[in-house]
Amino acid sequence: MHPSLTNHGLAAAFLAALTPWAPTTTSFAGEGGGSSTVDIAEREVIRRQQRVSQAQEEEASGDKAMADRDYEAAVGHYRAALDLIPDSDLFQDQRQRVIAKYADASVKLAQQRAEGGEYDAARTLLNNVLAIDPGNRRAEQLLERLEDPEW
Numbered sequence: 001m002h003p004s005l006t007n008h009g010l011a012a013a014f015l016a017a018l019t020p021w022a023p024t025t026t027s028f029a030g031e032g033g034g035s036s037t038v039d040i041a042e043r044e045v046i047r048r049q050q051r052v053s054q055a056q057e058e059e060a061s062g063d064k065a066m067a068d069r070d071y072e073a074a075v076g077h078y079r080a081a082l083d084l085i086p087d088s089d090l091f092q093d094q095r096q097r098v099i100a101k102y103a104d105a106s107v108k109l110a111q112q113r114a115e116g117g118e119y120d121a122a123r124t125l126l127n128n129v130l131a132i133d134p135g136n137r138r139a140e141q142l143l144e145r146l147e148d149p150e151w
Helices: 007-018 037-067 071-084 089-115 119-132 137-146
Strands: none
Touching: 037 071, 037 089, 071 089, 089 119, 089 137, 119 137
């Protein structure tokens, strides 16, 4: 196998793709041991893979909570998933999917809070949606509705 196609080479290439600021040089430890840049890269790849796996579990838990109409739990799971998904081009599709689910759960929870007279809690939820999904029409509409003194 070509040396650049070893696990070390693949780990370094994967890390470089995930982090554009990653060093492009590789140093290897001598016989005396120590960490090499490749070892560090491999550990980082493993750490990121674990975080993505945890994010997928949180997303699935959020989906189950949504099916059960437990919007508060869903918001928590989707927020946790967003905190775990790397903010890189490689994961943008997954981030956008979870953002949409987070926004949906948050708007539904905000609606419940508003109907229960918890207007400040509803506004906070909606503002949190708009912070990560600017221009979310449903959040904007509910915020406008909350300003109506007749509601």
